[in-house]
Amino acid sequence: MSATATATQPVAGEVPLAGDELVERALGVPTRAGIYRRLRTEGRPATAREVAEMFGLHPNVARTHLDTLAGAGLLVTGSRKHPGGGRPAKVYVAREQAASGSDLQVPPGSQLAVHTIVQLIAGLTEHRHKLALLAEEQGRKLVAADAGRADTRDFAAAAVIAVEALRAAFPEVRLASTDDDVVVVEGLEVGLRLVGEVDGEVGDALATGFLRGALAAAGAPATxxxxxxxxxxxxxxxxLGAQPSPTTTVDVRGDDFQRGVVATMRATVPLRPGDHLEILTDGQGAPAAFARWADRAGHQIVDVARVRDVRGKPAVRVLLRKATGR
Known part of the structure; x- marks a missing residue:
């Protein structure tokens, strides 16, 4: 069956499922209608990759069509064991063949759960920027927890620190190549596979954020x-070294100067000498108040900037370095 089939109505002989605007929409795309006909005709489970080869599609495009058909109730999803072992492959079979004694293993309710997750991810495209910021924050935290900021002027060395820290969340991540001012990282997409399969742009935004945050925390801000x-x-x-990684953050927005300084004093106690503390405040003149206290205590104000947090809320960000003698 050609991928350019022109049917726009349910396949002849099919009894539409109850209420079926959803079925009509699913079969209203010629390629999708052709995929459904092919699966009904052959009567056997097929993976997204197999369907992609049948119709000359990218596997992610084929998977999107298959999930749409499954969401309309026209296909059932399951798993097929590999003869040589390993992770079972996700397969799709026309609804009529699902009860014909095939080797499908479909846990009760799992189809609806997967469909719901797919729909949620698909709705995140317009929020890619915010997701990237959230991922960047997590990338910073992974480096801070693992190794801290790189004391180096070598971009490649800082990248190694970033990648090693990211491995805690993405075991497959690796440095593919390094240069004086360019590094290439691979493997993040493995941990983000479900997101990337539903919406590649969202997956790319998350991968970008994780690496950007990790590099910045390792002392190598990068595009x-x-x-x-x-x-x-x-x-x-x-x-290199333009943006030290804070060990922790204290948010004193809404507090007056006195309470903000007291909260900051407490936050510095568990820090090691030379660690950095990020202070988020919102009052006029607040940086001056923190600077006076820091000067008396022997700490150093490294940077002051107006920023917005991941929720878009404005703040004055004061970056403080704890005194080395305390």
């Missing part, structure tokens, strides 16, 4: 771009 499973980072003109 990062993700595409097709490869994430490329180019060292920013600001250079």
């Amino acid at each position: 990062v771009e993700a595409k097709g499973g490869r994430v490329t980072a180019v060292l920013d003109e600001a250079g």
Whole structure:
């Protein structure tokens, strides 16, 4: 069956499922209608990759069509064991053949759960920027927890620190290549596979954020771009060491100066000498108040900037370095 089939109505001989605007919409795309006809005709389970080869499609495009048909109740999803072992493959079979004694293993309720997750991910495209910021924050935290900021002027060395820290969440991540000011990272897409299969742009945004945050925390701020499973980072003109990684953050927005300073004093106690503390405040003149206290205590104010957090809320960000003698 050609992928350019022109049917726009349910396949002849099919009895539409109850209420079936959803079925009509699913079969209203010629390629999708052709896929459904093919699966009904052959009567055997097929993977997204097999369907992609049948119709000359990218596997992700084929998977999207298959999931749409499954969401309309026209296909049933299950799993097929590999003869040589390993992870079972996800397969799709026309509804009529699902009860014919095949080797499908479909846990009760799992089809609806997967369909719901797919729909949720598909609705996140417009929030890619915010998701990237959230991922960037997590990338920073992974580096802070694992190794801290790199004391180096070598971009490749900082990238190694970033990738090693990311491995805690993405075991398959690796450095594919390094240069004086460019590194290429692969493997992040493995941990983000479900997201990437539903919406590649959302998967790329998350991969970009994780690596950008990890590099910044390792002392190497970079411009990062993700595409097709490869994430490329180019060292920013600001250079290495321009953005120290805070060990922790204290949010004193809404507090007066006195309470904000007291909360900051408490937050510095468990820090090691030389660690950085990020202070988020919102009052006029607040940086001056923190600077006076820091000067008396022997700490150093490294940077002051107006920022927005991941929720878009404005703040004045004060970056403090704890005194080395305390």
